[in-house]
Amino acid sequence: MGMTMTQKILAAHAGLDKVEAGQLIEADLDLVLGNDITSPVAIKEMEKMKVNGVFDKEKIALVPDHFVPNKDIRSAEHCKCVREFAYRNEITNYFEVGEMGIEHALLPEKGLTVAGDVIIGADSHTCTYGALGAFSTGVGSTDMAAGMATGKAWFKVPGAIKFNIVGKLPRWVSGKDVILHIIGMIGVDGALYKSMEFTGEGIKSLSMDDRFTIANMAIEAGGKNGIFPVDDLAVEYIKEHSKKPYTVYEADTDAVYDEEYTIDLSTLRPTIAFPHLPENTKTIDDITEDIKIDQVVIGSCTNGRLDDLRIAAEVFKGRHVKKGIRCIIIPATQAIYMQAMEEGLLKTFIEAGAVVSTPTCGPCLGGYMGILAEGERCVSTTNRNFVGRMGHVKSEIYLASPAVAAASAIKGKISCPCRL
Numbered sequence: 001m002g003m004t005m006t007q008k009i010l011a012a013h014a015g016l017d018k019v020e021a022g023q024l025i026e027a028d029l030d031l032v033l034g035n036d037i038t039s040p041v042a043i044k045e046m047e048k049m050k051v052n053g054v055f056d057k058e059k060i061a062l063v064p065d066h067f068v069p070n071k072d073i074r075s076a077e078h079c080k081c082v083r084e085f086a087y088r089n090e091i092t093n094y095f096e097v098g099e100m101g102i103e104h105a106l107l108p109e110k111g112l113t114v115a116g117d118v119i120i121g122a123d124s125h126t127c128t129y130g131a132l133g134a135f136s137t138g139v140g141s142t143d144m145a146a147g148m149a150t151g152k153a154w155f156k157v158p159g160a161i162k163f164n165i166v167g168k169l170p171r172w173v174s175g176k177d178v179i180l181h182i183i184g185m186i187g188v189d190g191a192l193y194k195s196m197e198f199t200g201e202g203i204k205s206l207s208m209d210d211r212f213t214i215a216n217m218a219i220e221a222g223g224k225n226g227i228f229p230v231d232d233l234a235v236e237y238i239k240e241h242s243k244k245p246y247t248v249y250e251a252d253t254d255a256v257y258d259e260e261y262t263i264d265l266s267t268l269r270p271t272i273a274f275p276h277l278p279e280n281t282k283t284i285d286d287i288t289e290d291i292k293i294d295q296v297v298i299g300s301c302t303n304g305r306l307d308d309l310r311i312a313a314e315v316f317k318g319r320h321v322k323k324g325i326r327c328i329i330i331p332a333t334q335a336i337y338m339q340a341m342e343e344g345l346l347k348t349f350i351e352a353g354a355v356v357s358t359p360t361c362g363p364c365l366g367g368y369m370g371i372l373a374e375g376e377r378c379v380s381t382t383n384r385n386f387v388g389r390m391g392h393v394k395s396e397i398y399l400a401s402p403a404v405a406a407a408s409a410i411k412g413k414i415s416c417p418c419r420l
Contacts, residue, residue: 002252
């Protein structure tokens with residue numbers, strides 16, 4: 001009985017020839033990640049352990065991104081805690097304001113995540129790096145503390161679900177629509193503690209930004225991780241951004257999967273997740289009534305990358321945000337911000353009546369830069385639409401792609417570019 005891609009990575013990092021689903025292992029870590037919310041808790045846990053420093057100052061990344069630039073005294077204190085810990089332990093990959101970005105966009109850009117890695121992060125969307133063929137997963141702050149101290153973490157080896165991707169995406173349909181379609185199909189617990197393994201000829205038509213988006217939201221289906229094969233495009237991305245050695249793992253032909261699905265990209269339509277769960281999906285064709293909105297957010301670790309901004313700018317070009325609608329655009333990193341500026345995307349956004357923020361998670365978690373009041377509706381390219389996620393418990397969040405979000409800002413109601 002063969003192993004899946006994830007199982008092969010975990011076996012190698014546990015020093016074992018073979019692992020099976022359900023097996024408990026201890027694995028060596030290539031990277032431990034924390035942000036300004038989760039790191040202070042981990043730092044306090046490390047202090048309780050009375051350990052002398054971190055296991056490897058090169059293999060820890062601390063990225064203040066949730067409430068940055070600091071929105072209040074408490075967030076400033078959190079960042080101060082992280083900053084002092086980073087300096088005290090000479091953490092190489094600590095990113096201060098001016099260098100930082102949204103963590104899950106920043107780390108691949110900085111070349112810190114490569115194929116074959118085992119990565120834990122005290123943030124649920126750490127599964128993003130599976131787009132590069134890494135095993136990456138979110139953990140609690142105490143596990144982050146143990147990882148920083150020892151360079152190891154324990155895992156229960158996950159079973160797997162295979163998603164065979166075929167066909168090619170139609171115009172105005174993107175990776176966000178793919179993962180929303182999948183979550184709508186299997187539910188928010190459809191992949192509970194499973195590895196979501198994507199394969200098939202259709203993958204070669206997906207950009208790296210599409211893949212990052214899909215892997216990012218594996219957790220929204222309950223997945224332990226999401227992972228893509230390491231093809232020529234992934235290798236090109238890794239070589240462009242990183243000098244780290246990497247290892248390509250491939251699933252065995254007789255690997256065991258708990259379930260298998262085929263996703264034909266050519267049949268997908270712009271997809272929107274209605275309140276208050278990512279599984280509550282409808283295609284644009286299913287929406288027959290006018291759903292008026294108050295705000296649009298384009299950004300986050302899910303959809304704040306360059307492709308996302310380019311698509312939004314294409315929709316906004318020569319058009320204007322509807323009067324009374326607030327449209328907030330958040331490039332995910334400084335490099336993305338700079339490239340968007342050089343390409344004239346920011347000018348397009350501002351001329352269209354949107355505002356552009358510095359890199360931050362901000363409104364995604366109800367932090368700041370776009371909190372919703374009672375009764376307000378927001379179309380957002382973020383990853384969760386739980387009750388109260390972006391503000392008042394009686395507000396509503398509709399998850400969508402950058403194309404749908406931009407078109408909705410122009411129309412003042414849920415729409416897509418094909419309807420402009």
